[in-house]
Amino acid sequence: MFEEKDDTIMARWLAGELTEAERADFEASSEAGEYQRLVKGIANFEKPYFEKEVLRERIWKGIENQKTTKVVQIRPLYYAIGIAASIVLVFGLFFNQVKYSTGVGEKMVVDLPDGSLVHLNAASQLTHRRFFWKDNKTVHLKGEGYFAVTKGDGFKVNTSIGNVSVLGTQFNVKARKTQFELYCYEGRVRYENTFEQQDVYLNAGDAIRLKNNILLEFQHTDQGPLWQNGRSQFSNADLRIVMNELQYQYGISFTYEPQLIQGHFTGTFVHNDLDLALKSVFIPMGIAYELSEDQKTIILKAR
Amino acid sequence: MHQSEKSVCDKRIFNELFDLNATSLRNYLYYQCGDSQQAEDLVQEAFIKLWNNCKKVVFQKARGFLFAVAKNAFYNQVEHQKVVLKYAKRPQKTSDNESPEFKLEEKEFMERLQKAIADLPEGQREVFLLNRMDQMTYREIAEFLGVSQKAVEKRMHKALIKLRKTVKNI
Numbered sequence: 001m002f003e004e005k006d007d008t009i010m011a012r013w014l015a016g017e018l019t020e021a022e023r024a025d026f027e028a029s030s031e032a033g034e035y036q037r038l039v040k041g042i043a044n045f046e047k048p049y050f051e052k053e054v055l056r057e058r059i060w061k062g063i064e065n066q067k068t069t070k071v072v073q074i075r076p077l078y079y080a081i082g083i084a085a086s087i088v089l090v091f092g093l094f095f096n097q098v099k100y101s102t103g104v105g106e107k108m109v110v111d112l113p114d115g116s117l118v119h120l121n122a123a124s125q126l127t128h129r130r131f132f133w134k135d136n137k138t139v140h141l142k143g144e145g146y147f148a149v150t151k152g153d154g155f156k157v158n159t160s161i162g163n164v165s166v167l168g169t170q171f172n173v174k175a176r177k178t179q180f181e182l183y184c185y186e187g188r189v190r191y192e193n194t195f196e197q198q199d200v201y202l203n204a205g206d207a208i209r210l211k212n213n214i215l216l217e218f219q220h221t222d223q224g225p226l227w228q229n230g231r232s233q234f235s236n237a238d239l240r241i242v243m244n245e246l247q248y249q250y251g252i253s254f255t256y257e258p259q260l261i262q263g264h265f266t267g268t269f270v271h272n273d274l275d276l277a278l279k280s281v282f283i284p285m286g287i288a289y290e291l292s293e294d295q296k297t298i299i300l301k302a303r
Numbered sequence: 304m305h306q307s308e309k310s311v312c313d314k315r316i317f318n319e320l321f322d323l324n325a326t327s328l329r330n331y332l333y334y335q336c337g338d339s340q341q342a343e344d345l346v347q348e349a350f351i352k353l354w355n356n357c358k359k360v361v362f363q364k365a366r367g368f369l370f371a372v373a374k375n376a377f378y379n380q381v382e383h384q385k386v387v388l389k390y391a392k393r394p395q396k397t398s399d400n401e402s403p404e405f406k407l408e409e410k411e412f413m414e415r416l417q418k419a420i421a422d423l424p425e426g427q428r429e430v431f432l433l434n435r436m437d438q439m440t441y442r443e444i445a446e447f448l449g450v451s452q453k454a455v456e457k458r459m460h461k462a463l464i465k466l467r468k469t470v471k472n473i
Contacts, residue, residue, distance in 0.1 A: 007461075011455075037412070050329055055347060063354050
C-alpha cells in the first residue's frame, strides 16, 4: 500500500511535498479517494472560536488584581515599612521616657514600677525609661529627691554630678546646678563619679557633699530629709546655695550687691511661710531684706 | 546582545509576546483539553506567571516558558475532555446538485471524522490540528513543540492513516 512506503509519506503528501513519481503512485492507490475526502472534510471544521482581546484584557486584569497580594513586587516596600516600624518600636521602647517634674514650691511623690518611692523636692525633675525599666533600674535626677528604694538589684540614680547606686535603702540626693549632697538614712549606697574618679560607699548616717568638686564626707543623725517635713536644713552651707533653695521653694528672685553675699549658713527655713523663711535665713546672717510689692523680688541690703 | 535588551517586564513587549503566542498556545491547549474555557484559563495563568517572572525570563525564552507553564498546569488538572471540534453548518459547495442521500452521508461522514479526531492519540492530534486548523507548517510545529521536524511528520503520517481507517470502520 502506498501509505506504508515510508513513515512520513502521508505527511509529505498532505504538505504537497511528494515527487512527481510519488504523486503518480498515490493517485493510482486505492486509498487516494478516501484521503482526498478526509482532507476536504477537515476543511469544514471551524477554527476554535477565540476572542483574543478579551483574553488579553483578562490577563492584564489578573495581573492588576494580584498586585495587592503579590509578594515579589511589593516586598521592598514591606521591608521598608517593617524596618521603619521596628525603628519606631525600638525608639518607643528604649527611648521613651517618663518624666516627673515639680515646679517652684511644689513637692511630689513618685511611685516607681518596682515599688520604690521617690519624694521630689521643689524644682526637680526625675526621668526614667518607660519600658523594661525593671531590667535596668536607672533614674535621672535633676534637683533633689529622697529615695526609699525597695530591696532589689541595680537601682541607680544618675545626676549630672555623679551617680548613686543602691541596694534597698533610703537616701536623699541633692543635685542642684552646682551643689551635690547625698544623705544615706538606711542600708548602703555608693556614690560614683567616674569623671572626678570619686567612689564612696555610704552607710546609714553617712553623708557627702561636693563643693568645688571636692568631696566632703560627714555624719548626720537624721531619720529622713527635713525638707519632707516642710523644712530645708543647712549645715555650714554657702549662702548662695541657701538662697537658691529659697528660690526653688518660693519662686522668688533676689537683688543685691555681690559683696553682700558672703558667709555660711547653718539652720533651717520653712517652706510654707516666706516671711518666716526669710527671717530665719537673713537675720542670723546680718542682712536686711525688703519685699517688692508683688512679693516676688527680695531686695537685700546691708544692715 | 542587543536582542536581550527586550525586557519582558515592558508592557509593550509583553503585549507583543501575547500577540505572538496567545492564539497558538490557546489552540494548542484546546486541542489537548477540548475545552476552550479551560484552555483560556490556562493561557491566562501562563501569561500572569510570565509577568511575575518577567525579570528572570528573557524575551527569546518567553514562548518556551509559556508552553512549559501551561502544559504543566494542564497535566496537573484532573479533568480532561475529549476534543470535539465544531464544523461549519454551511452547506458545501458541491451539495446543491447532490442527492439527499449524499447529503445525509456527508453529515454522517463529518460526525465520524469528528469522532475520529477526538480518538486520536494526543501527540498525533495536536500535530494534525495545528497543521490543519492553524495552518502551521511541520517546521513551525516542530519548533513550537520542541521536537524534530521528522517526528512531526511521523505523527502526521500516522494521524492521517488512523483517521482514514477509523472513519471507514465506524
